[in-house]
Amino acid sequence: MRKLAISLQIIDFISDWAGKIVSFIVVLIIAAVLFLVLQRIFRFTAGVDLITSNKILFVYVIFGAAYALRAHAHVNVDILHYRLPPRVRSIVDMVTSIFFFLFLIAMLWMAVKTAITAAPGFHLSIRTFLPQYWPISLLAPIGISLFILQGLSNFTRNLITAITGKVMP
Numbered sequence: 001m002r003k004l005a006i007s008l009q010i011i012d013f014i015s016d017w018a019g020k021i022v023s024f025i026v027v028l029i030i031a032a033v034l035f036l037v038l039q040r041i042f043r044f045t046a047g048v049d050l051i052t053s054n055k056i057l058f059v060y061v062i063f064g065a066a067y068a069l070r071a072h073a074h075v076n077v078d079i080l081h082y083r084l085p086p087r088v089r090s091i092v093d094m095v096t097s098i099f100f101f102l103f104l105i106a107m108l109w110m111a112v113k114t115a116i117t118a119a120p121g122f123h124l125s126i127r128t129f130l131p132q133y134w135p136i137s138l139l140a141p142i143g144i145s146l147f148i149l150q151g152l153s154n155f156t157r158n159l160i161t162a163i164t165g166k167v168m169p
Contacts, residue, residue, distance in 0.1 A: 004156070005168075011153040012070055018146055019067020025060040032056060055136045062143030066150040090161035097155050104148050111140035 068074055081089060118137035157168045 008153045008156060008168075011149050015066040015070040015146060015150045015153075018063050018143075019070070022060055022063040022067075025056060029056050029060065058136060059139055059143070062140055063146065065143065066146040069147065069150045069154065086161055086167050087165050090158040093158045094155060094162060097151060097158070100151055101148070101155075104144060104151065108141060108144045108148065111137075111144055115141055 081092065084092065115134075115137045118134040160166070160168045
């Protein structure tokens with residue numbers, strides 16, 4: 001049981017640090033959008049395109065998802081959920097996590113397929129700035145895997161609570 005608790009703490013630590021590190025990307029997103037606005041005001045045509053700022057946002061979202069799951073920051077329908085006893089709440093969370101894992105496995109499958117096809121060709125944008133897409137394609141499976149790991153950590157905690165009735169921190 002102690003090894004399991006340590007494993008869950010390691011996953012939580014990775015999710016926390018991924019979220020903290022990626023939080024600084026918001027500054028890049030703001031800079032890219034500000035540059036786009038200034039570019040349009042002064043009719044300057046060369047520079048960062050909108051697709052580049054979208055790719056930066058994608059990295060922010062995909063790596064921040066595990067942190068959001070760890071911090072319970074995702075949107076929930078809490079009308080009845082928090083009124084349930086901890087054991088029943090854990091069972092409900094375990095049942096609904098089946099859909100979570102199915103969705104993320106499909107997402108991971110598509111991300112891996114995209115990364116495999118994008119990396120050898122070193123795909124470039126057809127826009128002015130010509131950012132390379134393949135690094136972003138390679139980051140997607142990593143971020144989704146972190147999200148799945150945090151989901152497994154939460155599922156394990158729910159399983160322990162469902163069996164023992166004790167809420168695991």
